[in-house]
Amino acid sequence: MAGVPHLSARDGRMKMAPRVRFAPSPTGALHVGGARTALFNWLFARHHGGAFILRIEDTDRSRSTEESIEEIKAALRWLGLDWDEYYRETERFPLYQEAAERLLAEGKAYESEGAWWFRVPRPGETVVRDLLLGDVAYDHELIKDFVIRRSDGSFTYNFACAVDDADLRITHVIRANEHLNNTPRQILVYQALGLEPPKFAHLPMVLSRERAKLSKRHGATSVFEYRDLGFLPEALLNFLVRLGWSHGDQEIFSKEEMIALFDLKDVNVSAAVFDEEKLLWLNQHYLKVGDPERLGELLRGFLVKRGIVPPEEADSIPLAKLAKAIELFRERSKTLLELAEKAAFIFGPPERLEYDPKGVGSFLTPEKGPLLEGLASELAGLDEHEFKAPRLEEATRAYLARTGHQLKEIAQPCRVALTGKTEGPGLFETMEALGKEATIVRLRRGLELIHQGQEA
RNA sequence: GUCCCCAUCGUCUAGAGGUCUAGGACGCCGGCCCUUCAAGCCGGGGACAGGGGUUCGAAUCCCCUUGGGGACGCCA
Numbered sequence: 001m002a003g004v005p006h007l008s009a010r011d012g013r014m015k016m017a018p019r020v021r022f023a024p025s026p027t028g029a030l031h032v033g034g035a036r037t038a039l040f041n042w043l044f045a046r047h048h049g050g051a052f053i054l055r056i057e058d059t060d061r062s063r064s065t066e067e068s069i070e071e072i073k074a075a076l077r078w079l080g081l082d083w084d085e086y087y088r089e090t091e092r093f094p095l096y097q098e099a100a101e102r103l104l105a106e107g108k109a110y111e112s113e114g115a116w117w118f119r120v121p122r123p124g125e126t127v128v129r130d131l132l133l134g135d136v137a138y139d140h141e142l143i144k145d146f147v148i149r150r151s152d153g154s155f156t157y158n159f160a161c162a163v164d165d166a167d168l169r170i171t172h173v174i175r176a177n178e179h180l181n182n183t184p185r186q187i188l189v190y191q192a193l194g195l196e197p198p199k200f201a202h203l204p205m206v207l208s209r210e211r212a213k214l215s216k217r218h219g220a221t222s223v224f225e226y227r228d229l230g231f232l233p234e235a236l237l238n239f240l241v242r243l244g245w246s247h248g249d250q251e252i253f254s255k256e257e258m259i260a261l262f263d264l265k266d267v268n269v270s271a272a273v274f275d276e277e278k279l280l281w282l283n284q285h286y287l288k289v290g291d292p293e294r295l296g297e298l299l300r301g302f303l304v305k306r307g308i309v310p311p312e313e314a315d316s317i318p319l320a321k322l323a324k325a326i327e328l329f330r331e332r333s334k335t336l337l338e339l340a341e342k343a344a345f346i347f348g349p350p351e352r353l354e355y356d357p358k359g360v361g362s363f364l365t366p367e368k369g370p371l372l373e374g375l376a377s378e379l380a381g382l383d384e385h386e387f388k389a390p391r392l393e394e395a396t397r398a399y400l401a402r403t404g405h406q407l408k409e410i411a412q413p414c415r416v417a418l419t420g421k422t423e424g425p426g427l428f429e430t431m432e433a434l435g436k437e438a439t440i441v442r443l444r445r446g447l448e449l450i451h452q453g454q455e456a
Numbered sequence: 457g458u459c460c461c462c463a464u465c466g467u468c469u470a471g472a473g474g475u476c477u478a479g480g481a482c483g484c485c486g487g488c489c490c491u492u493c494a495a496g497c498c499g500g501g502g503a504c505a506g507g508g509g510u511u512c513g514a515a516u517c518c519c520c521u522u523g524g525g526g527a528c529g530c531c532a
Binding site: 023024025027057059060062063113114115116117133136138139142143144146147148149150151152154156157158161176177178179180181182202204205207209211212213239242243244245246248249250251268269270271272273274275277278279280281282284288329330331332333406407408409410411412414415421422423424425426427428 | 461463467470480482483490492527528532
């Protein structure tokens, strides 16, 4: 594979497929800023038919953990960012050793106090030709000699990173702006080793609401935290792609569109604040257009997580019922977690329900008693298979017409009796989701509540 | 403190010297719809940080100020 560039028929010049990498240090969870960097690299690779490489920068053994490596990989998989090649820096030790020895032998590095130091040539200047920022010049007087090999024999980031990028034939280093000041050092390493540096593109930072670097201190920051809060991967991806990149006025992008449209020239340079409100909106958007069965399967987990159904019962909930809940509540929920809470009354036992006292007080009043009673009897006459919204509405309206009442007179009392709440999906959809037994039981239970209220 | 990056509505952004009395989206406010809450639809408020240049003409180019962020580790 190496050294077999394909020739572009058009201009006859070498045109190699780009090779980019995402190189996280495994010292914790994958946070959303890292995910955005990974996404841009992945999109760049996929758009150009290049390779997306995952390289774990674990040269600092004391801070790196296997757990973190697995979590980062799992988070990338959850987002659907697949990698073509995978490396761990700790497994590439001989590469760095050889390169470092060469620099030592050539006098481009020296040993002091057990560590090997890179000798920055002075006077001098290194210019970073950034694809996004333009040229950024660094005076060597401001760059101190830096350690390339620690006294314990391990290698430092700036050195290993450059050696790796060169060895893996990385063509474009796309990373967050916080690394810009490291770039001249890495270019120096390339030059000392007689290698051609890759192209660089430093992405604008993703900042927290407080306009500071993302940190665990304020709210959720990791990809999995958002997953556990009930966010969908496609929503998070869509949100992240719009942080620093745009395509005119378009806000909604499928993964395929992102790949087709992504271009470095549409990436901007100013830092972006992670605005959870917009993420919430996008998440609801994907909740609304997603496949109910797929979302229903996800809902199962949140019902358990929320303590709404015991773990051992979760598997026996029919997928159809879960999918129904999705369809009923997705227009009124921003996250799956919120949806699980709203739909809780459907999954609990028919006779048990938590009632909103205010709702009971204002709607389960004595004069509604006969109506509720009558409706319960009316609906009890329906067959199980007739418990579908259209048929329920038909039956209810017929009953209402016969008794000279209007729907709005009993809608809220019914809703409170059935769900315990004053808000929720359409009445008849709610009855259908509940099923005949629960509907009748709860309507009659509403009656009891009215009587109790009278006594009190 | 030193160095580096950045600067359009609260937020994400469009804008690549005239088409800008600056467009879209989220959020916010109001209305419509309606069995509630949502969703949806319609409407509203809301920004080119400031000052100098350059130019016939600047949100767009240059400089300064201010503001924000980042980096200054034998962390990455």
